[in-house]
Amino acid sequence: MIYLINEEVYRLNFFMENGFVRKECKSCKRHFWTLDPDRELCGDSPCVPYYFIKNPPTRRAYNINEMREEFLSFFEKKNHKRIKRYPVIARWRDDIFFTIASIACFQPHVTSGEVPPPYNPLVISQPCIRTTDIGNVGKTGGRHLTIFEMMAHHAFSSKEKEIYWKEETVAYHHEFLTKQLGIPDDEITYIEHWWEGGGDAGPDLEGIVRGLELSTLVFMEYRKVGNTYEKLPLRIVDTGYGLERFTWISKGSSTAFEAIYGELFDKFLKKFNLEKPDEKILCEAMKYSGMVDVTDSNSLMEYKLRVSKSLGMDIVSIERIIRPFEIVMAILDHTKTIVFMLGDGLVPSNVQAGYFGRFFIRRVKRLMDMLKVYVPISELLYMQLLYWKDQFPELMEKSDYILHVAELEISRYEKTIEQGKSIISKLIKNEEIQKNASIPVEALLKLYDSHGLPPEMVKEFAESYGIKVEIPEAFDAMVSALHSSTSTKKEEDILQGIPSSLPPTELVFYSDPKLRSIKARVLYSDNNRVVLDRTIFYPEGGGQLSDIGVMIDNGREVKVLNVKKSHGIVVHFVDKPIEIGREVECFIDWQRRKILSKHHSATHILIGAARRVLGDHVWQHGAQKDVDKSRLDITHFEKINDKQLREIENLANKVIQECRPIRVYFEDRNIAEQKFGIRIYQGGVVYGRKIRIVEIEDWDVEACGGIHCSNTGEIGLIKIIRTERIQDGVERLEFVAGEQAIRYIQSQEDLLNELSKILNTPIEHIRKTTINLVEELSKSRKLIESLREKIAQSLYSNLKPEVINGFQLYYGIFDLSHEELLKLASFIIKKDNMSITIFISKIDGTVISMIGSEAMKKGINAGKIVSNFVSMFGGKGGGKQDIGQGKIPLSKIQEIDFHKIKNSINDMVIK
Template sequence: MSRVDASVFRVRLFSSRGYLRQKCNYCGSYFWSIIERDDCGDVPCTDYTFLNISSKKRLSYKEVRNLFLEFFKKRGHEVVEPKPVVARWREDLYLTIASIVVFQPHVTSGLVPPPANPLVIAQPCIRLEDIDSVGYTFGRHLTNFIMGGHHAFNYKDKFVYWTDETVEYAYEFFVEELGIPEDEVTFKESWWEGGGNAGPCFEVSVGGLELATLVFMMYKTTGDSYEELPLKIVDTGYGIERIAWFLQKTPTAFHAVYGELLTEFHKALSLSEPKRDILIATLLNLSKIKSGSRDTLYMLVSQRLGLPVRDVEEQLSKVFDLYAILDHTKTIALMLSDGIVPSNSGEGYLARLVIRRTLRRLNRLNKEIKLAELIARQLSYWSDMYPNMARVRDRVLEMVELEEERYRGVLSKVSAIASKFSSRVPSIDELVEIYDSHGIPPEILAEEIEKKYGKEIEVPENFYSVVASRHSRPKVLKEVEEVKLPKDVVEWASRYPSTESLFHIDQYIRRFKARVLGVYEKYVVLDRTAFYPEGGGQLGDRGYLYIDGKVLKVLDTKKVENVVVHVVDSTEGLNEGVEIEGEIDWVARYRRMRHHTATHILLGALRRVLGDHIWQAGAEKTELKARLDVTHYKMLTDEEITKIEELANNIIDNAMDVKIQFLPKNDAEKLYGFTLYQGGVPMTSTIRVVEIPGWDAQACFGTHVKNTSEVGAIKIVNVEKIADGIIRFEYTVATVVPLYAHDLENKLQNIAKALNVSSAEVDKRIPSFV
C-alpha cells in the first residue's frame, strides 16, 4: 500500500455524497462510509449482520447473474461470452481464477485489443487455495464461483472510464438497483495482485460480507518488482454467489446457490439438515473465530443455544462435509466438462486433488453412494447454464468412475507406506511427498500410523490448500524452444533484427540468397532464410551455405525470439555483409512437412473418436517418424486405434487443401476457439493459423504441405501410456510407410526361421510356445 498515491481513493462519489474516510479500529485499514463507524464493514472486524439488512429484491442465483449482465449492458458494456475454467490461453496458469485472467497477458500488456471496450462478463472460476475452508465457512469460501466482471481498458489515446465511474457503478448497482441501505455499504482501501498484474482497489462490503472488489490495475508484476502498464485497466469482481446469499438471507451460501440440489444431496447422503437456529448461530459465530478453530466454534454455538457441545459437533461436522461435497462435485463437473483429464501433473493433478478430497469426505460420512451419482446430479442441474455438461456427460461420468476405482487402489497401499514410519513421525514435507507420489490422503495415513504404531500425527488444517497452491501453475514455464542454445549465443543473437522467414512466404523454397548479419563461433545470423528453425516439435533444417566456391554445412537451425540462428560446421568466409546462397536438405524437410501436417490430421481424428478433452501434451516431427502425446484417461482399444487411423487416412484421400492465414488473435479465437493453442500460445497480436477446413485449425509456426494428399498415408506404429493421463501415438507417413512395412516383414521372417515355419504360419505356431 505504500506505493499507492492516496488520491486514487478520493473519488467523485465520496465527495458529492459526503462520505467519510475513516480508519478501522480493528485492522487499521482506511475505508469510506457515509456514516461514522469504528469498523471497516468486513469480518473479522465486524459480525455477520447482513441477514438483518434489508434490500428491495430477492433473486435466485441465476437471476443475480442475469441482472448483473443486464445492468452493465444498459450502461454501454458489451456482454462477452465466458471462457472455460481451464486457462488454455495461458502457459503460466492452469485454471481461470478470476475474470481478468481471460484477458491476461495479451490484452493487459497492450499487445492485443480487448474483444470489446468496455465489456462485462460472468466468468466461471475455480480457485483451490482455500479448499480446506470450504463448507466450514458456510460459503464465504468456495472452490468454484462466478465472478461478475465489468472491465474498461484505458489507453493513452483512448480513455473509457476509471475510478470515479467504477465506484459510481457499484453505488448504483448495490444501493439503487438492489436497494441496499447506503449507510450499510463500506468501501475499504486495499491492494490487489494476481495473474501477473497489480493495483489499488476498493473492497465493497455490506454487513460483514464482501460483495465486490474494484481493482484499478496499473502494474505488471515480476517477482517483487512492479512495472507500470502501458494502459490502465478497470478490473472488477462482483461475487455472484455472495450477492445471491445476501439477497435471499439464507443461513449459508449453499442454500442460495444450490437450492433444490442441496435438498437432493441431503437425501442422497441420508443426512438431515440441522435446524435453522443452529445454522444461524453458527453463521453469527463464524465471524468471531479464525479458520480451523472448529472446537471453539462448537463451544460458542452450544453456549448460544444451550445445547451439549457433542450434539452441536455431530450435526455441524456432517453438514460441513456435505457442503464441501456439494461444492467440490460442481467443481469436478466444471473441470472435466471443460476438458481436464485427471492425472498426476498439471491441471489434471488439481482435478484429481478435488476428486480424492471429495471421496475422502464421502468415506468420512460412511456413505456407500458412488461419486459419479452425485456428479450426475450436478451435470443435470447446471446443464442449462453450462450446455456443454449435457454433451459430455457420459465421458465425465466414466472418468469419475475410473478415478474412484484408482482411489481404492491407492488406499490398498496405505498399510505398506505406514510401515515406513513405525519408529518415527513423518514430517509435513513427507506427507506432501507421499500425497504427490502415491495419492494417499495425509489424514488416512495418520490414522493408520496411529492405529498400528500408536504415534499421533497432526495434519495441518490447510494441508490441501498448501498443496493446491504449490501446483496452481507450472513449476517451470514452457521454455521457448529456440533457447536450446548457450546463454552467450542467445544474448548475441538477440541483438539482431528479426529474420525474414522465407519458409513462411513459400514453404517449398529450396534455394535462396541472403546477406550475413553476424557470425559468432559456429553460429550465423542472416537477414533472410529458408531454413526452418526448431519449434513446435518440428526439428530444425539442415543443408548448405555456398560462398566463394566453398560449401559450408548447416548442421541445425534454432530460433531466438524472431532471429533465426544457423549452426554451421565452419564459418570460413562468413563475414558480416557478404552475400551467400543457401540450400536446405529438401528430402528431410519435405518428410518433416508431411509428418507435421499428419500430426494436425491425427489430432482431428483423435478428438472425433475419443472426445474434445484430447489436448496435445507434446509432439515431435522427424524425417522417419513422428510422435504425438495427448491427454486421455485410459488406454485405447484396437477398434479405437483402427477407427482413428481410418479417419485420418480419409482426410488424406479427400485431398483437402491446407489453408494458412495470419489473423488478429481475437478474430482467430472467435472463429476456431481455444483448440487453436494445442501446440502452444504465441505471444503475438496476430496468429498464423494452419487449417484443414472443417477438420482442424491450430496456431502453428511450422511448415506444411499444400494438400493433405501429399501426406500419402498415415500408419500408427505404436500407442502406449507414457504417464498417468497421457497417451503417446507414434506414426509414420508416405514413403516411410513401406520402410516400416519392410522392417516388420524382416522381423516376421526372422521369427519364422527361428520357429522353422513359413511367415504365413507364425500366428498358428506361436500359441504352442505360450
C-alpha cells in the same frame, strides 16, 4: 509501493459529490468511505459479524441465475457487451492451470496491450477455480469456495482511447447495489486497498455490506518490475462481483450454500440421510464464521467459544451437529468443481491440472467416508449437471464423459487403497517411526502424493499397530500447494554476444515455403553462428526439428547443423565462420524438410482423428516431429485399445485420401478464438496479436508455427507403429508418414520373409508353425523339469549328511547347473527340515545354500553361510535367511576345503 498509495488515489469526485466521508476503522485501521458519518467500523469481517443473515438488505431475494442475469443485463443497458464464459482450464496461459479470476481470461495478451480486448467495455460472469482454500470450504459457511463465478465489467483505456476509469466504475457499482438491488446507500462501505496479481498492480476499493465483502474494484495501471512499478500501456478496470455472495446476501440464508444450491442442497442432504441442523444453531454458528482466521487455531477457538456462549451449548455438542453439515457443503462445492473441470475437458492424472481432477474426486470420496455414507459419485455429479443445465448446457453435453471418468477414478482409488495396506505396514517398520511411535506429516504427504493413500486411512491402519498419526487441519491445502505452481522452462540464450541492433530476420520459409535455395547477406558471424538478413531455414519450434543444409560462400561450403530463433532473430549454427557482409547462397536439405512437414501435418490429422474416436477431452500433451518417426502425446483416461487405434489410423488415412486442403494464414487472435475456440492452442501458448493458423478443412484448426503440406494427399500414408502409456492420463502414439510409412511397412514385410526362411515355412503358415513350436517348447520344458527332479532324487539318496549338533549338513561340488543345484537343495529341505545345504557348481562356480524350516527357526542363515563361504575364495554373494546365492571363480574350486566350511557352520550352530 507505498509512494503510489495516498489518499488522493481514492478521493473520487463521486465520493465528494455524494456526501461520502473518509474514516479509519477503529478495529483494523483501514481507511474507508461511507455515507454514515457515525460509522466507526469498516463493516468487513473480521471487524464485524455477518448481520445480513435472516436480515437481507436487498429489495428481494434472488436465486443464482436471477442474480447473474440481473448483473449482466444491467451492464448491457450501460453499453457493455456481454461475452461468453471462458473455460475453467486456462489453456492460453503457461503460468496458471485454472482460470482464477475474470481478468485471467485477458492476461497476458490483452492486459499487455498487444491484443485488443474482444469488446470494450465488456461484461462477463466467469466461473473460476481456486484450490488454495480447499481446507476451509464448508467451515466458513460460504466465504471460501473452490469454484465461484466472478461477475465483472472490464474497461481497457489507452492513451488513444478512453473508455472509463475510477469515477464511472464506482458510480456503476453504487447504482447496481442501490437502485437495482435496493441496498440502502448508507450501508455500503468502500475500503481502500492495494491490489497485486499476476505481476500487475493498482489501487482498489472493496465494496462491503453488512459484514460481507461483495465486490472488488481494481484500477490496474502498474506492472511490477523487480521492486519498482512501471506504468502499464493500458489502464484497466478489473472488477470482481462475487455472484455467490450477492445471491447469499439477497437471501439472508444462514449459509451461502443454501443460497447457491437451493433445492440441490436438500437433495444432497436426503441422499446422505441427514437432517438440516436447527436453524437457530446454524445461524449463530455462521454469523461469526466470517470472523475466523482459519489458519490461526486461537482464532478458531475464540470463535467456537463465542458461538458456544451465545447458544448456551458446549462446543462438542455444537460440533457434532454442525460438522456433518459442513462436510455436505464441501461435497456440494467439490462436485460442482469436478463437473466444470471434466466438462471443460480435463483428464485426471498425476501431473499439472490433471492432478487436481483426481484430487477433488478422491476428496469427495473421503468426505463421504467421514460421513460414513456411500453414494456413487456419478449420481452426485449428475444432480449437479441437472441443476446447472440451463445456464451451462455445454456441461450436460459432456455428461457421459464426466460420469464415466469420475467412476473410473473412484474404482482406481479403491484399488490403490487395497495396495496401500502393504505400503503402510512396510513404512511403520521404519526405525525412526518405531522410535517415535508416530508417522510424521511429511511421510503422510508423501503417502498421499506418491501412493494416493488418504491420511484418514493411514491413521486408522497405523493406529491399529500402536503408531500414532496426527492429521493437520490444513492437510489438503498442503497437498494442493505441492502442485500449484506451473513451471516455465528457461530458454537458453542463443543470442549471447550478438549485437542487439540487428534487424529481425525476414522469414522467407513462411512467405514462400516451397523455396529450396536463396541468396542472403551475412549480418553477423562468429565461430559457430551466422545471422542472415533473410532465411529459408526453418528454426526449431513447435516440436518440429529445424532445417539443415549448406551455405555456399564464394564456392566454399559451410554446413548448417541446426537453426534456432529468439526475439525475431534466426541463428544458424554452422561448422565454420563466414565474413560479415558476404552474400551467400543457401540450400536446405529438401528431403528432410519434406519428411518433417509430412510428419507435422500428420500430427494435426491424428489429433483430429483421436478426438473423434476417443472424445472431446483429447488434448495434445506434447509432440515431437522427427525424421525417422514422430510421436504425439494425448490426454486420455485409459489405455487406447487395439480397436480404437485401428479406427484412429483408418480415419487419419481417410482424411489423407480425401486430399483436403491445408490452409496456413495469419488471423487476429480474437477472431481466431471466437471462430475456433480455445482448442487452437493444442501446441501450447502462442504470443502476438496476429497468430498463425493452420487449418485442415473441416478437420482440425490449430495455432501453429510449423511448416506444413498444402494438401493432406501429399502425406500419402500414416502408420501408427506403437502406443505407450507414458504417464497416467497421457497416451503416446508413435507414427510414421509418407515414404517413412512405406519404409516401415516394407521392413515389417522383410521381417516376415526372414521368419518364413528361419521357420522354413511359407508366410501364410507362420502362425500355425509358431503355435506348434511354442507348444513343443513348453512340453520340452516340462520334460526337463521332471528330469531335474529325478536327478535331484537320485543325488539325494546318495548324499550322506554330516550331523552337527542335531543339524544335517549336506554339501558337495557337482557337475550341475545353477537351476539344478537349486532343485537339489529345495528337494532336500522339503525332505529334511533340520537340513543345512551348501552346493557348488563345477560348471560356473555358482554357490547355493538353503535351510530347512526347523533349522531356520533355530537361527541358521543361508545368506550368511554363502557370504562367509564366498569371502574365503574371493567371490561375491549373500542372501536372505532361507536362501543364499553367490559365485566364486572356477579356478578356486580345487582349493575348496570342506573342513573349513564345516568349522564355520559349526561356529554358527553353537552360537
